Amino acid sequence: MKMRVLIGELKHETNSFIERKTDRRSFEEYHLKLGDEVVPYFEGVETELKGMMTAFSEDGIDFLPVIGAEAMPGGPVAREFFDFAKGVLLEALRNEAPFDGVLLALHGAMVVEDSFDAEGELLSAIREVVGADMPVMITLDLHANVTSEMQRCATATVGYDTYPHVDMYLRGYEAAKIMGRTLRGEIRPVMRHRRVPLLSPTIPTSKRPYAGIMDGVREMEQLPGVVSVSVMHGFPWSDIPEVGVSVVAVTDGNEALAESLVEELSGRIWSERAFFRKDLLPPDEAVRRALESPLSPVVLADTSDNPGGGAPTDGTQLLAEMLRQQVQDAAFALIVDPESVDAAIGAGVGQRVRLRLGGKTAPGKHHGVPLDVEGRVLTIADGRYVIQGPMCTGLPIEMGRTVVVDIDGVEVVITERRTQPWDAEVFRRLGIEPGNRKILVVKSAAHFRASFEPIAKEIFEVDLPGLVSNNFINFQFKNILRPVFPLDGQD
Numbered sequence: 001m002k003m004r005v006l007i008g009e010l011k012h013e014t015n016s017f018i019e020r021k022t023d024r025r026s027f028e029e030y031h032l033k034l035g036d037e038v039v040p041y042f043e044g045v046e047t048e049l050k051g052m053m054t055a056f057s058e059d060g061i062d063f064l065p066v067i068g069a070e071a072m073p074g075g076p077v078a079r080e081f082f083d084f085a086k087g088v089l090l091e092a093l094r095n096e097a098p099f100d101g102v103l104l105a106l107h108g109a110m111v112v113e114d115s116f117d118a119e120g121e122l123l124s125a126i127r128e129v130v131g132a133d134m135p136v137m138i139t140l141d142l143h144a145n146v147t148s149e150m151q152r153c154a155t156a157t158v159g160y161d162t163y164p165h166v167d168m169y170l171r172g173y174e175a176a177k178i179m180g181r182t183l184r185g186e187i188r189p190v191m192r193h194r195r196v197p198l199l200s201p202t203i204p205t206s207k208r209p210y211a212g213i214m215d216g217v218r219e220m221e222q223l224p225g226v227v228s229v230s231v232m233h234g235f236p237w238s239d240i241p242e243v244g245v246s247v248v249a250v251t252d253g254n255e256a257l258a259e260s261l262v263e264e265l266s267g268r269i270w271s272e273r274a275f276f277r278k279d280l281l282p283p284d285e286a287v288r289r290a291l292e293s294p295l296s297p298v299v300l301a302d303t304s305d306n307p308g309g310g311a312p313t314d315g316t317q318l319l320a321e322m323l324r325q326q327v328q329d330a331a332f333a334l335i336v337d338p339e340s341v342d343a344a345i346g347a348g349v350g351q352r353v354r355l356r357l358g359g360k361t362a363p364g365k366h367h368g369v370p371l372d373v374e375g376r377v378l379t380i381a382d383g384r385y386v387i388q389g390p391m392c393t394g395l396p397i398e399m400g401r402t403v404v405v406d407i408d409g410v411e412v413v414i415t416e417r418r419t420q421p422w423d424a425e426v427f428r429r430l431g432i433e434p435g436n437r438k439i440l441v442v443k444s445a446a447h448f449r450a451s452f453e454p455i456a457k458e459i460f461e462v463d464l465p466g467l468v469s470n471n472f473i474n475f476q477f478k479n480i481l482r483p484v485f486p487l488d489g490q491d
């Protein structure tokens with residue numbers, strides 16, 4: 001008889017410093033697909049579920065997709081929505097049985113309003129239904145905070161290997177292949193996990209220290225008996241005890257080998273801790289150096305107002321600095337401000353409009369103040385585009401009603417909804433060819449590199465105090481297990 005696996009996706013990266021809760025509507029705005037809606041939606045999107053479905057089809061394994069749910073990173077997930085999503089999975093496990101395995105695409109840094117460890121709670125509930133022996137496997141975002149409860153309940157964990165995340169499809173595919181081999185009795189996965197007490201800034205995997213660490217991971221994965229090795233960077237803005245970098249090794253029945261791999265890898269990461277830092281420029285210097293550069297375009301990344309880490313994306317400090325230095329020929333993605341969108345649409349294309357722009361969600365310390373500016377409305381659009389670059393190719397993005405307003409030489413993209421402008425299509429779809437501008441601004445920590453590095457001649461990351469700042473001393477952590485590097489020294 002054919003094997004059968006329940007599959008699903010439930011992903012959220014939770015920033016504990018954001019007050020606004022992530023509720024059902026937040027998921028619906030990104031995607032919330034149930035039952036029969038899952039397959040058609042994910043067939044066109046290069047993420048984990050498509051990888052899983054492809055691998056199971058190749059292996060002749062039946063699968064039942066029950067949920068595909070993700071929201072933009074933001075504040076803690078509402079208990080009501082989490083219980084709903086958990087209930088969908090548990091009901092399917094009970095009512096649609098029998099299953100031979102469970103394979104879920106999770107993020108690993110989800111925090112519920114009254115629970116630090118959402119994925120641990122979910123997996124523990126699944127274990128109670130399916131018992132101790134059924135393989136329950138998960139894929140995790142590279143920014144997962146892997147907890148001991150998650151690892152206790154999972155049979156195998158496969159994390160992304162890349163940041164920007166261009167291997168979601170491959171990791172879903174890999175995890176489904178591991179599930180297939182397990183169900184056919186070809187392997188017996190055992191797993192070890194180790195947390196490194198280290199908060200990692202948002203550093204791409206192509207740069208030190210991660211480049212060398214990932215070379216080591218690939219060597220380990222070639223060893224006989226090794227099934228999968230993952231390094232998760234953690235998400236420092238989830239203020240929960242088990243935050244930090246972590247490593248997971250899955251082997252074929254060899255616990256001693258798995259133990260030695262996590263020991264070696266975690267030791268190596270700790271010994272490189274001095275390199276877990278970012279080169280950030282103050283905003284005045286970043287703008288000046290971009291203006292002085294003979295090359296174009298120069299990309300300025302405001303990593304601290306990145307919606308991909310939960311920030312409100314209406315910060316104004318960098319735009320204010322550009323206006324102060326009279327930047328021309330620049331495009332800025334983006335500022336979330338529904339009131340300004342309304343005002344610009346009311347004025348109409350080609351007309352001048354006065355705006356009180358941005359800085360409204362968390363005014364003052366973190367994201368600046370509203371800017372009183374005047375500009376000309378260049379574009380009014382529906383804010384829909386489809387990712388064309390290598391990360392999440394095919395994913396539809398909905399920015400809500402969107403306008404472009406030229407403010408003294410800076411074309412500012414203003415939207416109704418928070419979305420991360422990691423794909424150059426955010427400009428192209430609005431009639432701005434990014435290669436033709438002197439300066440481009442993106443509110444993104446590293447994902448923009450997949451699409452913008454081929455266009456950008458230089459990239460500067462800007463040091464601003466937003467709610468995903470890489471300067472961890474800007475935050476009042478209450479729950480993180482101490483000591484932790486770099487908050488408590490240890491160098």
Ligand SMILES: [Zn+2]
Nearest residue numbers: 141142143165
């Ligand atoms: Zn991530």
